[in-house]
Amino acid sequence: MRLQTKLALFSAASKVIVLLLLILGLPKLVNTVALHNADARLQLKEEKMYQIIEDQGIESFITEEDGNAYGSYNLFREEFISLEEINSGKVVNSIENSLRKVENEVVRYRVLSSTFDLGGKRYLLEIGRSLATIENNSKTLQKYALYVLAAVVLLTVFTDLAFSKILLRPLNLIMKRLQRVEHPSSFTPKKLNTTTQDFLYLNDTINSMMGQIQEAFQKEKEFIGNVSHELLTPVSILQNRLENLLADPETPESQLEKLVDNLRTLHRLKNIIQALLLVSRIENEQYLRNESVDIPQLAQEVAEEIKERAEAREVSLEVDLKGDFTLGKANQSLLFTMFFNVVNNAIKYNKPEGTITLTGRSLPTGYELCVTDTGVGIPAENLPHIFSRFKRLHAPDGESHGLGLTIVKTIATFHQIDLSVESVLGQGSTFRFRFPA
Amino acid sequence: MHILIVEDETGLATELMHFLAQEHYVCDWASNGREASEKVAVNRYDFILLDLGLPDYDGLDLLKEIKSTDYDPAIIILTARGALEDRIKGLGLGADDYLPKPFSLLELQARMQAVLRRKFKLQSSSVMFHGFEMDSSSRRVMHGHHEIVLTKKEFDILHYLLLHKNRILTRLQLTEHIWGNILEDDYDSNYIDVHIKNLRKKLSTYASTDWLETVRGVGYRIAI
Numbered sequence: 243m244r245l246q247t248k249l250a251l252f253s254a255a256s257k258v259i260v261l262l263l264l265i266l267g268l269p270k271l272v273n274t275v276a277l278h279n280a281d282a283r284l285q286l287k288e289e290k291m292y293q294i295i296e297d298q299g300i301e302s303f304i305t306e307e308d309g310n311a312y313g314s315y316n317l318f319r320e321e322f323i324s325l326e327e328i329n330s331g332k333v334v335n336s337i338e339n340s341l342r343k344v345e346n347e348v349v350r351y352r353v354l355s356s357t358f359d360l361g362g363k364r365y366l367l368e369i370g371r372s373l374a375t376i377e378n379n380s381k382t383l384q385k386y387a388l389y390v391l392a393a394v395v396l397l398t399v400f401t402d403l404a405f406s407k408i409l410l411r412p413l414n415l416i417m418k419r420l421q422r423v424e425h426p427s428s429f430t431p432k433k434l435n436t437t438t439q440d441f442l443y444l445n446d447t448i449n450s451m452m453g454q455i456q457e458a459f460q461k462e463k464e465f466i467g468n469v470s471h472e473l474l475t476p477v478s479i480l481q482n483r484l485e486n487l488l489a490d491p492e493t494p495e496s497q498l499e500k501l502v503d504n505l506r507t508l509h510r511l512k513n514i515i516q517a518l519l520l521v522s523r524i525e526n527e528q529y530l531r532n533e534s535v536d537i538p539q540l541a542q543e544v545a546e547e548i549k550e551r552a553e554a555r556e557v558s559l560e561v562d563l564k565g566d567f568t569l570g571k572a573n574q575s576l577l578f579t580m581f582f583n584v585v586n587n588a589i590k591y592n593k594p595e596g597t598i599t600l601t602g603r604s605l606p607t608g609y610e611l612c613v614t615d616t617g618v619g620i621p622a623e624n625l626p627h628i629f630s631r632f633k634r635l636h637a638p639d640g641e642s643h644g645l646g647l648t649i650v651k652t653i654a655t656f657h658q659i660d661l662s663v664e665s666v667l668g669q670g671s672t673f674r675f676r677f678p679a
Numbered sequence: 680m681h682i683l684i685v686e687d688e689t690g691l692a693t694e695l696m697h698f699l700a701q702e703h704y705v706c707d708w709a710s711n712g713r714e715a716s717e718k719v720a721v722n723r724y725d726f727i728l729l730d731l732g733l734p735d736y737d738g739l740d741l742l743k744e745i746k747s748t749d750y751d752p753a754i755i756i757l758t759a760r761g762a763l764e765d766r767i768k769g770l771g772l773g774a775d776d777y778l779p780k781p782f783s784l785l786e787l788q789a790r791m792q793a794v795l796r797r798k799f800k801l802q803s804s805s806v807m808f809h810g811f812e813m814d815s816s817s818r819r820v821m822h823g824h825h826e827i828v829l830t831k832k833e834f835d836i837l838h839y840l841l842l843h844k845n846r847i848l849t850r851l852q853l854t855e856h857i858w859g860n861i862l863e864d865d866y867d868s869n870y871i872d873v874h875i876k877n878l879r880k881k882l883s884t885y886a887s888t889d890w891l892e893t894v895r896g897v898g899y900r901i902a903i
Contacts, residue, residue, distance in 0.1 A: 467760050471732055474759040475688055478781035482694035485784045488897075489701070489846055499896040502849050509851055509866065512781055520862055528763055550832055554873035582861050590867075649862065 246410050253402040257395045264391055268384055276380035277352070280371055281337050284354040287369050291323065292358070300325075300360050319344050320375045322351070324368045333357050334366065339373060352376060412436035416445055426455040427527050459526060466522050470515075477512050484508065517645035521631075521652045524576070529656070535572040537609055537677060538563040538602050544581040545600055548589070557592045559585075563611075565604030569677055572657055580653040581613075583646045584673050588615035596670075608679040614672040620665040628663065682726045683707045685715040685741070686757070687734055691780075695728065698784045712736020719745055724752045726791065729774070731758040731765055739768055746773045753794045757782070783852055785843050786859070792842065806841055808903055810886045813841060822885035832857050833878050836871070840891070840901040849898040875899060 295303070303312040303325050311326040322344070334357045342351050351370035358365055412434050423429045431449035434442060487493055488501050523529065545561045552559040569577075588598045596616040603610055620628060629651035632644045650673075654661040658678055665671035682704050686692040689710065696706045707722065709715035712733045719727070727745060731738030738758070745754060756769045759780035766777045775794040778787060796804065804816040812821045818834055820827045829837065835857045840848055850868035858866075879888045892900045 471759045474780050475691065478759060479688065479690040479694065481781045482691065482698070482784050485852075486694055486697050488849070489698075498847070498894070502851070502897050505849060505851055509855075513863070513866075516862055523763075530763070550830060550874070551867075551870055554870050579861055583863065586863065646863065 245413065246406055249406045249410075250399075250403050253406075254399050257399055261391060261395050265388065268387060269380075272380045272384045272387065273377070276376050276383065280352050280376045281354070284337060284352065284369050284371060287323070288354055288356055288367065291325075291367060291369065295360070300365070304365075315344060319347075319349055320372045322368075322370045324366075326366055328357070328364050328366045331364070340370075342370065350374065409438065412438060412441040412445070416441070416448065420448070423452075425527050426452050427459050429456065462522070462526050463528065466519060466526060466528075470519050473515050474512070477508060477515065480508055481505070481512070514645070517649060521645065521648055524652045524656050529573050529576060531571040531573050531657070533572050533574045535569045535574050535577055537567045537569055537577075537611060538565070540574070540577055541581060541600055541602060541611055544578060544585055548582060548585050551586065552589050552598065555589050555592065556594055557589050557596050557598060559589075559598045559600070561600045563600065563602035565602065565609065567602075567604060567609035567677060569609075569657065576653045576656065580650050581611075583650050584613045587646060588613055588617065588671075588673075591615065591617040591671075593617060605676070607676070609677040611675040611677070612672050614670060616670040619667040619669055620663070620671055621667055622665075625663060625665060629661075680725050681705050681707070681722065682728065683709060683715070683718055683722070683724045683752075684728045685709045685712075685733070685738075686728070686730045687711060687732070688730075694784070695787075698788075702788060712738075712741050715741055716744055719748060723750045726753045726755075726795075728787075729754055729756050731756055731769065732760050739765070739772060742769060742772050742774060753791075753798050755787070755790060755794065757787075783855055785839070785846075785848065785852055786856060789839065789842055789856070808841060808844075808901070809890050811882065813838065820882075822882075825885060827881050827885065829878070829881065830874075833874055833881070836874050837878060840899060844901045844903045847894050847898050847900045852898070871899075 304310050304327060311324070313322065313324040315322045322342070334355045337352065337354045340351060340353050341348050342353070343349075350373040352373055353368055353370040356367045358367065415434065419432065429452040431453060432445075434445040436442060484501055484505050488498065488505075493501070541563055542561065545559060549559050585598065585600065592598065592615050598616075599612070599614045601612045601614070629647050631648050651661060654675065660676040660678075662674045662676075663671060664674070680703075682699060684692055684695050684699075684706055686695065686708070687710050692708050692710065696708060699706050704726075707718055707724070709718050712735045715729075715733075715736070718724075729738060729742060729745070731742075733741065738756075742754065742756070745752065754774045755776045755778055756766075756774045757778050757780060758765060766779075769777055775798065776790050778790060795801070804814055806813045806815070810822060811827075813819075814821075815838060820829055820834065820837065836853055839853060839856050850871040851866065853871045854866050854868065875891070875893075879891060882888045882891070890902050892902055894900055
């Protein structure tokens with residue numbers, strides 16, 4: 243999962259959790275606030291009431307005829323005020339919920355009760371507000387609070403998304419650059435335009451590491467070039483000198499065979515050097531992969547090229563290539579060498595009157611090409627080592643340098659071809675090439 | 680035919696000159712770029728064998744210099760460095776062929792002949808030998824009006840032996856000529872013997888093949 247996706251998911255999840263907690267806790271909170279508000283209002287009214295009593299005198303509320311009590315309701319019984327003379331010596335000053343019967347109807351009120359003394363008499367003042375009204379207000383408040391919260395959460399989720407996208411842009415840029423690089427040698431260091439220290443560090447590190455790899459590659463390339471020149475030049479002189487000697491009429495006939503032997507030995511030396519150079523050059527990415535190669539057709543060409551060798555060894559070569567497959571970004575001559583070496587091995591290690599089958603078929607994941615022989619086979623304990631350099635595990639002659647299969651493996655790896663070998667001792671081997679689609 | 684050999688290795692130049700002189704070519708030798716540049720300016724060569732790895736000159740620069748002369752010599756690049764871009768650049772700059780060292784002198788001569796034929800558009804590509812006729816451009820071998828059908832390898836072997844007639848060619852030289860572009864684990868001379876056997880069988884239907892000689896322990900030779 244990408245970092246940006248993770249960040250977005252995390253931000254959204256944390257906000258949803260906060261929202262849920264608020265939804266659960268909000269009614270209690272809002273109720274408390276509403277109640278607190280209501281209490282404050284009651285107290286305010288209480289003070290106003292005292293003010294009026296002080297200004298107008300208690301007589302304007304309480305007279306003997308009324309039975310020493312005053313009561314007033316508003317129309318919907320949302321509030322009431324009562325004032326009466328009491329005999330109890332108890333001093334009351336409280337706010338609490340209580341039930342009151344008003345015109346034959348019981349209503350729940352928040353009631354402020356307060357006693358005061360005036361003119362030697364004690365009075366009880368009660369101011370009430372219906373709880374239904376308070377709760378109603380609180381519900382409305384809750385509803386709006388929820389709307390606002392949801393809007394805020396949504397807004398912050400989107401701003402988080404946008405911000406993380408902007409913040410992570412340099413990282414995405416680094417990733418895109420790296421994805422385009424198929425090999426360190428084709429990497430070009432670039433500056434990163436950001437103020438984020440971490441990304442700058444990452445970019446600089448990648449640039450310098452790639453630079454080091456490129457330098458190592460360049461050095462190896464020069465080394466290969468020098469080795470090639472220094473080793474092949476003397477071989478070249480020797481070969482041409484021996485060739486001239488061979489053609490020289492003054493060379494006694496008895497010496498000719500010795501010259502041929504020398505040429506053979508020299509050829510062996512040349513072959514080893516060239517095989518090692520080939521492997522190194524492929525690993526050093528000196529070969530281009532700029533051709534599209536029709537694999538079944540190439541296999542067919544190899545079979546044509548090599549069939550006379552099979553005939554000479556009395557080995558029959560059967561070709562069964564089905565399906566079409568073109569490998570893009572390939573090197574035709576390297577692939578030719580790869581197939582040639584494998585089929586040539588199959589001829590070399592086959593039994594007389596044996597068979598070699600070259601089968602190709604399309605796979606959902608690409609293409610598969612198998613070279614199966616009826617030869618001596620490879621012992622199971624040797625199978626893991628057959629592609630290693632200089633392992634001459636089953637060479638029947640002394641001239642093979644044992645790099646043939648190393649070359650095959652190197653070319654396969656260079657093209658990202660999956661190469662595997664199965665073998666039954668005494669029955670034969672199968673080399674299986676799987677080409678990626 | 681006037682040839683310039685540009686080669687800083689004395690040993691190699693000596694062998695090249697020896698071989699080419701035997702083949703009746705007139706040879707000059709330049710052991711560095713400066714010398715080569717002078718010689719190219721003064722003389723008119725038909726053929727230049729150019730080693731790219733020179734002590735004082737970039738071989739590719741010298742190649743450009745040669746291409747800018749008013750005469751148009753055939754050029755074969757010889758190099759032991761074997762860098763692939765050299766090959767591509769060299770051919771791109773107008774070299775006619777490219778031969779990586781070490782090469783067989785016989786291969787060099789075959790390439791030189793091919794380059795000359797291509798460059799000067801030689802019409803006659805037919806060779807007569809012992810009653811047979813080989814046409815190397817149509818790749819056909821005839822005896823009178825009868826065509827002898829040869830495989831590609833058989834034709835190449837016969838062609839190479841004919842090109843170097845009266846010379847012993849080892850099995851290795853023949854192998855390198857017909858399989859040379861493929862790097863193999865080892866070489867098996869038996870394949871050449873099988874091809875020669877088949878060649879003799881096909882040709883002897885029409886005439887004797889005594890002229891295709893086996894030199895015991897050494898190789899094969901066509902005597903004319």
